Amino acid sequence: GKYSVAIVGATGAVGTKMKEMLENSSLPIESIKFLASKRSAGKEISFKGVTYLIEELVNDSFEGVDIALFSAGGSISKQYANEAVRRGCVVIDNTSAFRMEKDIPLVVPEVNSEALKNHQGIIANPNCSTIQMMVALEPIRQAYGLDRIIVSTYQAVSGAGMSAINELKTQTSQMLAGETKVEANILPCSGDEKHYPLAFNALPQIDVFSEDDYTNEEWKMVNETKKIMEDDTIKVSATCVRIPVMTGHSESVYIEIKTDQVTPDDIKNILSQSEGIILEDEPKEQIYPQALTSVDKKEVFVGRVRRDLDVTTGFHLWVVSDNLLKGAAWNSVQIAERLHAMSLVRVNN
Numbered sequence: 462g463k464y465s466v467a468i469v470g471a472t473g474a475v476g477t478k479m480k481e482m483l484e485n486s487s488l489p490i491e492s493i494k495f496l497a498s499k500r501s502a503g504k505e506i507s508f509k510g511v512t513y514l515i516e517e518l519v520n521d522s523f524e525g526v527d528i529a530l531f532s533a534g535g536s537i538s539k540q541y542a543n544e545a546v547r548r549g550c551v552v553i554d555n556t557s558a559f560r561m562e563k564d565i566p567l568v569v570p571e572v573n574s575e576a577l578k579n580h581q582g583i584i585a586n587p588n589c590s591t592i593q594m595m596v597a598l599e600p601i602r603q604a605y606g607l608d609r610i611i612v613s614t615y616q617a618v619s620g621a622g623m624s625a626i627n628e629l630k631t632q633t634s635q636m637l638a639g640e641t642k643v644e645a646n647i648l649p650c651s652g653d654e655k656h657y658p659l660a661f662n663a664l665p666q667i668d669v670f671s672e673d674d675y676t677n678e679e680w681k682m683v684n685e686t687k688k689i690m691e692d693d694t695i696k697v698s699a700t701c702v703r704i705p706v707m708t709g710h711s712e713s714v715y716i717e718i719k720t721d722q723v724t725p726d727d728i729k730n731i732l733s734q735s736e737g738i739i740l741e742d743e744p745k746e747q748i749y750p751q752a753l754t755s756v757d758k759k760e761v762f763v764g765r766v767r768r769d770l771d772v773t774t775g776f777h778l779w780v781v782s783d784n785l786l787k788g789a790a791w792n793s794v795q796i797a798e799r800l801h802a803m804s805l806v807r808v809n810n
C-alpha cells in the first residue's frame with residue numbers, strides 16, 4: 462500500500478529538510494500533512510509542486526496517518542508521540558525525548574536496522590553528532606573491534622534550529638558593521654541562563670551542563686554510542702563545540718582498536734567500501750572533508766585518517782556530514798524507507 466505521512470515541525474530547520482528528503486524518497490506516499498504551531502497554521506508550503514496549507518498540531522492530527530516524522534522539540538514529542546501511536550501511527554522521532562528508553566530502537570540504518578524489528582510504534586533518531594560518528598566507526602569496529610573513542614566536535618548552528626541560524630546571521634552583520642553591542646539571546650543553549658555571541662567565536666557548550674561537568678550533548682554521544690553499537694564496554698568521551706558554520710558538523714575522532722598491526726591504509730580500504738561513507742583523503746592533493754562541501758549531501762565524509770604517533774592501536778579521523786540531512790532529516794526518512802522495506806510500518810506486536 463501507500464502511506465499517509467505527517468511532518469511535525471514542518472516549518473523548522475530539520476522539518477524543511479524532511480519535506481525535501483520525502484520529495485526525493487522511494488517511499489510510496491498517498492497523502493502528506495504538514496504540522497506546526499498555531500503561529501504557522503494556514504501558511505502555504507509546497508510538496509512535489511503541489512501547494513498545501515500548514516495545520517496546527519493537535520492530537521487528532523494523527524487520525525489516519527501511517528508515519529509521522531517528529532522534529533518540533535523534545536517536549537512536543539513527549540506530549541504527542543504516544544497519542545499518535547495510539548491512533549495507529551508509527552513515529553520516527555528526531556528529538557532526544559525517547560532515545561535512551563530501553564524498548565525504543567535508536568537507529569542508524571547503516572549500523573543497526575535490525576533493531577527496527579522490535580519497535581512498538583516509536584523509533585528514535587539519534588543525535589546528529591552521534592549518527593555521523595557511528596556511520597564512520599561501525600565498519601572499523603566490525604573489522605578490528607573498538608576499545609575507545611575520544612571525540613571533539615565542531616558543530617554548525619543549524620543544529621540549534623531556525624532561531625539560532627538567524628541569531629548568528631544578525632550577530633555576524635552587527636560585528637562586520639562594527640557595532641559595539643552584539644545581541645545574544647539564544648546560544649549557546651536557549652534553555653540556559655547566560656547567552657554569548659557565536660559570531661567569530663567558538664562555544665564549548667551545546668545543551669545544558671550535567672554530571673561530571675559534561676554537557677548533555679556530550680552525554681548523548683557517550684550513551685547513544687553504547688546503545689547503537691550494543692556494547693556498554695566501549696570507552697567514549699566527548700567535547701562538543703559550537704562554531705559559526707551554518708551547516709555541516711565536523712568531528713575530530715580518536716579511536717583505539719582491538720587489533721594490532723593495522724595500518725591507516727587498511728582502515729581507508731574498509732571505509733572506501735562502506736555504505737553511506739565517502740572517503741576524501743588525499744593529503745598531497747589537499748583533499749579532505751569540509752563542512753561547506755558536505756552541505757546537501759546524504760553521505761558521511763571521512764578523511765585525515767592517520768596513525769597515532771604513540772599508541773600503536775590508535776588512529777585519528779576527520780568526520781564531516783550535513784547535520785540536517787544524515788544527522789536528522791535523511792536519517793529519519795531512511796528509517797521510514799527501511800520500515801517499509803522490512804514490512805514494519807504498523808503499530809502493535
Ligand code: A2P
Pocket residue numbers: 469470471472473474475476496497498499500501502518532533534537621622623624
Ligand atoms: P513554528 O514555525 O510554527 O513555530 P526549529 O527546530 O528550526 O526551531 O523548528 C521548530 C519546529 O517546531 C517548527 O516547525 C515549529 O513550528 C515547531 N513547533 C514549535 N512549537 C510547536 C508547538 N507548540 N506545536 C507544534 N509545533 C511546534
